[in-house]
Amino acid sequence: MQISAHRLGRSQQQILDRVQLIAGPAARLAEQHMGGSIGHVDLIVTPRSAIPDVLTQAHRPLFGRRVNRSHWKQFRCQGTTTINPAGTLIIIDADKCRRTAYIDVVVLHEFGHAVQFARPGARALLIRNLRNNYGIEVMPDAEGHAANRQVDADEAEAARLEHLARKLAQLT
Template sequence: MFTFVRSPGRQHQATLDRVHAAADTATRIVEQQMRGRVGPVDLAVASSSGMWDLVADAHRPMFGRQDPRVWQHDLHAYGTTTITATGVLVVINAQACRGRQDEIDKTLLHELTHALQFNRSGARPLIESSIANNYGIAPMTEREVAAANRQVDADERDAARMERHHRQLAQSI
């Protein structure tokens, strides 16, 4: 189900090991709680700056852009999820998590919830439009931006609620 696309240096080995150990169980928890399918996911563990480089690289085939500065608004984010040409990319920020099991587990549950949301029927076109707007390729109207922001807010609330299952995840491994 997972393709691990990048791993950070040895200093973040504990985070990488935890993500490897927890990914399948976290997926089962998310799918059970959200009543959906996460689907195929490219999963990466990266440094703070490397995380945004991965996002920009994932967008290049779809949007012809690769400027990580568009996304580098939060170097302390624990993780991020985005669409790719072939599916979904989840990136865990090894520096932000610093090997702390509870943060890794919460982040994995949160980001896999976004993967499930992004794989829902009809979700991808809105995400593509939002990304194209962020790159300045195809600006959205104010109304479209407001609708996209409402969806992002709803998705974030769902993902934040999934974090409470981190103890269940820890006990299941």
């Protein structure tokens, strides 16, 4: 796992410190509870204003010039998990994740998605989804509906990891 900061302000340094402290234990908790591996993960802590650029840089090598930061301009999240050329990319919003307890919840949740994305067939489905979102190749309705149901199921499963934050609280 590779953890880095992107355009982080000095006052946000403590968020990166917390993420570095808990990332290993949080990844192991997610793997144990879901029975899978997180695979190759790059984790970036960044202010909200930089998230569209980080996503654009991750997706352009995969999807080409159609990828435009305007796709992500309205993007609001505490954290998000997507793919990059090397594997899975987790982005933590340093503006939204200020409190320690909240950082822990978000990191656990996103590692849940990393385990999901490392499952057989998941990356191929994500690529089809993103190609659809970028207007490269439209998904047939039936496949789109199935993909939406998968997203809902994935969210519910990731949310079930969040209560494990109390185990991470013991690390402080």
